[in-house]
Amino acid sequence: MRALISLLCFLFISFSAFPQAQTEYMTQTTRDRINFTNLSVTNNATLFTIKGPAGKLIGDPYLDTTWQAGNVKFHIKPGVSLTTDSLAGVPVRLDLSTNEVEIKAGAKDIKAVKSTSIRYVDINNTFGSVSRFVSVHDYQDEAEKLNGFFEQVVLGKLDLLQHPSVYIRQANFNVAMNTGTKDDEYMKKMDWYVARDKKATKFSPGKKALLELMMDKKGQIEAFLKTEKPDLKSRAGLQAVFLYYNKR
Known part of the structure; x- marks a missing residue:
């Protein structure tokens, strides 16, 4: 009888301690996951968005x-x-x-x-x-x-x-x-x-395009371009050529 009572007491103490041990184990596992520093998160445009102000x-x-x-x-x-x-x-x-x-x-x-x-x-x-x-x-x-x-x-x-x-x-x-x-x-x-x-x-400004455009005065325009050397990519340069052409 005394042996039976001793066995029951041992089993009661063992099962009472199991939840506490399990809780401590789970808490430590959770802590380990939170502290895990080598975790790699894949950039997935369909899953993740970047926080911040909206575009304007x-x-x-x-x-x-x-x-x-x-x-x-x-x-x-x-x-x-x-x-x-x-x-x-x-x-x-x-x-x-x-x-x-x-x-x-x-x-x-x-x-x-x-x-x-x-x-x-x-x-x-x-x-x-x-x-x-x-x-x-x-x-x-x-x-x-x-x-x-x-x-x-x-x-x-x-x-x-x-x-x-x-x-x-x-x-x-x-x-x-x-x-x-x-x-x-x-x-x-x-x-x-x-x-x-x-x-x-x-x-589209350029020497060839200008000469084709001003073919009726090609010789004069060629001489003007050679002498004055206007920048045909600039507003002032184009303006100078067209003013010259319209005065001939």
């Missing part, structure tokens, strides 16, 4: 954000009543995303006019002179596929035109590699066009 649209859609003094001449359309067909000396700027001329009429009052309603707008430029912008729809051929404005850099028998435009470069952030940018960005483009009799075609 940076930059601006304006040819020049600064309000510049300008003169605006409107197309008068049938059925539209205006007290004047022009405005002089008003603050203006060009929005290339909406193809509008913005006119500042007061401290907080801004009017917007579509390019198709504009005959021209003259604006002070960063070159210390005045730039004239007209609707691309004043020209034909390749201009018919465009929107917005042409800057008339040189006018004459052969017009030199510049077409400013804007597009949005999409964010290219790579979650897996943690590279790139989360931000979309406005990007500006300045394309050259030439026009004869209002028929515009895109133009």
